[in-house]
Amino acid sequence: MMSTQERLAQAADDYEEHLRSCRQCGAETMPCAVAKYLRRAHNNLLRAARRQQDAFHR
Numbered sequence: 001m002m003s004t005q006e007r008l009a010q011a012a013d014d015y016e017e018h019l020r021s022c023r024q025c026g027a028e029t030m031p032c033a034v035a036k037y038l039r040r041a042h043n044n045l046l047r048a049a050r051r052q053q054d055a056f057h058r
Contacts, residue, residue, distance in 0.1 A: 004049045011042040 002010070015038040019025050024032040031039070 004045070004052060008042070008045045008049055011038070011045050014038050015042050 015035065018035055018038055019031070022032055022035065025035050
């Protein structure tokens with residue numbers, strides 16, 4: 001099972017790789033729906049990691 005940090009890094013890598021390989025994202029200034037989804041998934045994991053870290057430090 002992946003740690004929170006590993007999942008966060010994987011989500012960031014997936015997003016960046018998509019931006020590099022997607023024709024629509026490369027041709028337009030607005031990201032495509034898949035890029036938006038991947039970014040949202042990354043942001044959700046980031047928020048969860050921060051909440052977990054805050055709970056740990058209390």
